Each structure stands twice: as C-alpha cells, then as structure tokens.
Amino acid sequence: MLKSPRGIFDASPDMFAILTDAMPQMVWxxxxxxxxxxxxxxxxxxxxxxxxxxxxxxxxxMFHPDDQEEAWSRWRHSLSTGEAYEIEYRLRHHSGAYRWTLGRALPVRDASGAITRWIGTCTDIDDAKRAAEQNELLSRELSHRIKNIFAVIAGLIGLSLRQAPEARSFATSLRDRIASLGRAHEFVRPHSDESRPTSGRTTIHGMLTELFKPYPALDEGRIVLSGDDIAIDDRGATPLALLFHELATNAVKYGALSTDDGRIDLNLVIAGENAVMTWTEHGAPKPLTPPAHPGFGTRLCDISVEKQLGGQLLRSWEPDGLRVVATVRLDNLVRSDTA
Known part of the structure; x- marks a missing residue:
C-alpha cells in the first residue's frame, strides 16, 4: 500500500512535478x-x-476507439474495488499514430485505509510489442517450414515405396517415425497463447511417450518411464519437452542410446509439493565428463527448468552415463487458472 504523499502534493507540489518530470514514463x-x-x-x-x-x-x-470501452471498464472496476489498475491499450501519439502502452495505477490510502488519490503511469511498449509479434511470426514460419519438411520426407518415402514394395514394412515404420517427429516438434517449439498445442491438461508420461516415439529405443524397451504420472498443461509441457528432447538427442549422439544395449531410466516421483524427475543413462560408450564450456543445449535446459519453471537442475557424470535430476514445484507445472 502506498503511503499518502500529502506532504508532496500539499506542502511542495513543485517537488512532485520535478520528480515526475524527471521520469522517462508518463505519470498521471x-x-x-x-x-x-x-x-x-x-x-x-x-x-x-x-x-x-x-x-x-x-x-x-486519447485511446484507440477499439480500446476505449475496455479501458473504461477496467478503470471503473479499480475505482469500485480499490484493486490495482493495469491494462495494455493503444494511445494516440503526437504524430497521429497509435502506439501500444502499458497503463498502471495504484491507490494512495490514508491512515484509516481510505483511498485519497490514485497515481498511475503509462509506459510506451510499442517497439517491444511489435518485436515480440515479429518473433512470433518468425517462429510460426519456421515451425511451418519444419513441418513441411517432415511432410515432404514422408511423401518421398511413399513414392519410393511404389518402386520397392518389398520394403513396405521398413518404409511404413520409417514414415510413422517421421510423423512422430512432427508431433514431438509441437511440444518443443516456442509457443504463444494462440499456438499452444495442449488444450487442457495432459500428463508427463503421456507427453514423454509422444516425445520419444521417434526413437527406436522406446519400442525396444531401452527407454523406461516409471513412477508417478503427473498432471501438466502447456505451462509445464513445453519446458519439460525441451529438457528431455535435448537429453534424448544427446544420448543418441554420444550417450547411452548411441550403443545397441544402452538404456535410459526416467523416474518421476511426487515428493511433497515437488515433482522430482531423474534421468539415468546406463551403458554409455565411454565415461562422460562435464563440458569445458556449456553449449546452447545445456543453457536451454537450464533456462527451461530454472527460469521458466522456477526449479532446480542437477547433473552428474557417472561411470555408466549421465544422470540428471530436475526438481520442480507441482503448482509450476500448471497454470493457476486451470489448477
């Protein structure tokens, strides 16, 4: 709660004006x-x-005509409830163009708790918003092109099959794995509110089974999921998919899945308020050592678990292979409005 700035407003209004004029934001x-x-x-x-x-x-x-009704509605709600005011709207610039702006306001209360004044700010976010929209457009375009590549590859397999019908079993299996890669891609690519693939909740087991389908080791029983099946939605699905997709890719390149008899155990446990996920590789071709300089994939895993989900990621390089333990609060795996 803001303390009353009565001394600034009444005793020294010039001081308040100087203070707000020195700020880079619009203040009202x-x-x-x-x-x-x-x-x-x-x-x-x-x-x-x-x-x-x-x-x-x-x-x-001053607001864009399409934003005026919503701005008024939010403002009236804050005035009637005393709740903080926050909204994004398009504000008319002196050039005549409308620029996206973040509006915020908080109430000032006296000693008895009564609201005596509201103080608000307007922050120009137009450049940042347009950059985010451009990044989203590029992300969708990249995803579209990748999915088209999967489709083209599947089509080429189908055409080749006509010339070599004796390879039908192999070709069908390969085409199914290509299709699984396309579905797995939906989990690991960046998403916006509009592009998220998950409607409602799924489970970690369900998501990981879909993610690992392209890997023959899953059918061969060399990727084993065990333990508790934990509910997640899109908030938890994409960061965890990024983590385990990266781990599986590395395991195929130079870890346990690069050998014919290596295997991976992935155990999920609910421990109090946390989900503890332990990835253990067995049968790596040679003892692994920590990289001298963490690569992009390592940083991506750290960001997914620690930054996006507020969890902890621990790695240990055992003689038999890599071991990774990810600990995340259960309530960080689902959105609050679906909990």
Missing amino acids: STRSDGFHDYYNARWYEFTGVPPGSTDGEGWNG
Whole structure:
C-alpha cells in the first residue's frame, strides 16, 4: 500500500512535478473519485495535446476507439474495488499514430485505509510489442517450414515405396517415425497463447511417450518411464519437452542410446509439493565428463527448468552415463487458472 504523499502534493507540489518530470514514463494522478487532475511533462510530450485538455474524462479520447470501452471498464472496476489498475491499450501519439502502452495505477490510502488519490503511469511498449509479434511470426514460419519438411520426407518415402514394395514394412515404420517427429516438434517449439498445442491438461508420461516415439529405443524397451504420472498443461509441457528432447538427442549422439544395449531410466516421483524427475543413462560408450564450456543445449535446459519453471537442475557424470535430476514445484507445472 502506498503511503499518502500529502506532504508532496500539499506542502511542495513543485517537488512532485520535478520528480515526475524527471521520469522517462508518463505519470498521471487522479482524485479518489477518478477525476484526472495531473499529468507530467512526458504525457504532453508524447500526446502533443494542450496542457489541461485531458483532465477529467478527456483522457479516454486519447485511446484507440477499439480500446476505449475496455479501458473504461477496467478503470471503473479499480475505482469500485480499490484493486490495482493495469491494462495494455493503444494511445494516440503526437504524430497521429497509435502506439501500444502499458497503463498502471495504484491507490494512495490514508491512515484509516481510505483511498485519497490514485497515481498511475503509462509506459510506451510499442517497439517491444511489435518485436515480440515479429518473433512470433518468425517462429510460426519456421515451425511451418519444419513441418513441411517432415511432410515432404514422408511423401518421398511413399513414392519410393511404389518402386520397392518389398520394403513396405521398413518404409511404413520409417514414415510413422517421421510423423512422430512432427508431433514431438509441437511440444518443443516456442509457443504463444494462440499456438499452444495442449488444450487442457495432459500428463508427463503421456507427453514423454509422444516425445520419444521417434526413437527406436522406446519400442525396444531401452527407454523406461516409471513412477508417478503427473498432471501438466502447456505451462509445464513445453519446458519439460525441451529438457528431455535435448537429453534424448544427446544420448543418441554420444550417450547411452548411441550403443545397441544402452538404456535410459526416467523416474518421476511426487515428493511433497515437488515433482522430482531423474534421468539415468546406463551403458554409455565411454565415461562422460562435464563440458569445458556449456553449449546452447545445456543453457536451454537450464533456462527451461530454472527460469521458466522456477526449479532446480542437477547433473552428474557417472561411470555408466549421465544422470540428471530436475526438481520442480507441482503448482509450476500448471497454470493457476486451470489448477
């Protein structure tokens, strides 16, 4: 809760103006009833409107017409409940263009808890938002091209099969594995709210079984899943898929799955409020040692578990192969609105 800045507003209003004008953000303030009566210099520089012209309810006309109703609705809700105000909207720039802006406000309360004023900020996020949209577009385009590659490969296998019908069994198995790679790709590629593949919940066992289908070792019984099957949704699925996809890829290249008799045990255990996932390789071709310089894959695993899921990732290089233990809180594997 903000302490009342009465000394700044009443005793030294110039000090408050200097403070807010020194900030790179647009700052505004309202009375307890929501009447806007103050904007700093950044607001007028950004909007180009005459001082005082957006007092009262004039501010709403500065928003994009499609955003005005939502902005009013959120603001009325904050005024009636005292809850913090936060919204993204398009604000008219002095150039005439609309730029995406993050609006926030908090109430100022007196000693009795009554709201005496609201203080808010507007932050220009247009460049960041457009960069994120561009990255999302590029990600979707890359994913589309990768899926097309899988489809082309499957089609070439089908065409080759017509010329060599005696290889039907092998070709069918290979085509199925290519299709599985395409499905696994949906788990490990970056996703936005619109592109997430999971609708509702799944389980870690279900997700990992789909992820490991392209690997012959799964059918051969050399990838063994055991322990508790834990519910997850898209929040947990993609980071965990990235982790185990990277581990499986490395195991095929130079770990346990690079030999004919190597195997992987993946054990999942619910321990109190945590999910503990232990990846243990057996039969690696030679003793592994920690890399002198962690590569991109290692950093990606760390980011997936520690940054995205707030967990812990521990590695140990045993004589028989790599051992990895990932510990993540159960409530970090699902979104709060689906818990």
